[in-house]
Amino acid sequence: MFVLTVDQHDSRRTTDRVPELLTALEGLGMRLPPERTAGDEVQMLADSSDVALSAVLRILELGGWSIGLGIGPVEHPLPGSVREGRGDAFVSARLSVETARRTSSVPVSVRTTDPRQREQTEELEALLRLIGREILSRKPGQWRVVRAMREDPSATQGDIAERLGITQQTVSRAYTTSGWREEQMVHPLARRLLAMLDLTSDRPSPVS
Template sequence: MWALTIDQIDSRRVGDRVEPFLARVHRRLDDLGAGMHVVRAFERTVGDEVQGLLSDAALVVDLALDVVRHGGWSVGIGAGEVDEPLPSSTRAATGSALLLARDSVEAAKRRSRPVPLAVRGVDEAAAADAEGVLVLLAATAGRRSVAGWAVVDAVRATPGLRQEEVAERLGITQQAVSQRLRTALWHEEQAARPAAARLLALAAAPPTTGRRVL
């Protein structure tokens, strides 16, 4: 299982934004149809920090990258176990995933980090690899232009939509859609996301002697 602890950056200057942030997270999860994988809903835990429990690694990848994209928050991912029976509230949950999420969000808040995201797991090596892939994906997405994001969001919103249809919706040419997707490294991101999810899954399990992560 994965615990995400997400802490607001510079809240003293910009004010508490937890409630609108939680609303956006819940909308994102609803848009993804993620209900069955939300073990415990995201909620405010203390101060300007929120936390939730997820059971799907691909969903963790999507949500973490979406939070980093919009800025203003440090993301800590803890990959491990949650003690049972599960309490009704995320705040009351205990287990290695929660402890690791606390360690990871503290690491994510360090100013020396180019991307405010960190991963800690039961398998430390797999967690470090997962963090490396996620940070690379986030940094790549962070270089996208507004025009690039417009095309990416249109493609993501309707899977299977042809580039000609995307072009018509955005009022640009099909060639422009293709060029913007290439510049945004959209296809490369889609190819790398499953690797990040697989590494997160490995990070949540105790390391096995002789196991290799390729």
């Protein structure tokens, strides 16, 4: 399973952004939905690579958060609240968010407890940081176009231009420079790495 522990940047000098984050993560289909665990920290549990990746992408897009992703078994039966969760994935998420806090460029860290998965874990972390760099480097104008295309994948660039009140050339330029096409092309690889790490981790055991 996948546990995400995320921590707000510079929380002592900025407003509380936890409600904003919880809203941004609505509708993802988490196994245990995101909750504030302490102060400006939020934790959540996903049981699929699709949901885990979607959560990481949304948090990166929102900006201002350190992301720790722990992959591995958790104790069953699952509790009613993620704050009561236990298991290797929770331990790994706690350790990885500490690492993410110290990462200045793209604050994402991935960890498992199985040393045999070290190479694959490092590959996934590198890929997520590369995706994150694309996301964090986009300008507001590029995001307008990317979000419009994401909301309606069947729309043409002419449709997007008319909807946003800009020229088709502006849409084309924003799309090309945003790196959106290239980012989408590596999403399947990220999902496969996530799923592989989950599949090869130790299976959960019931609480005795």
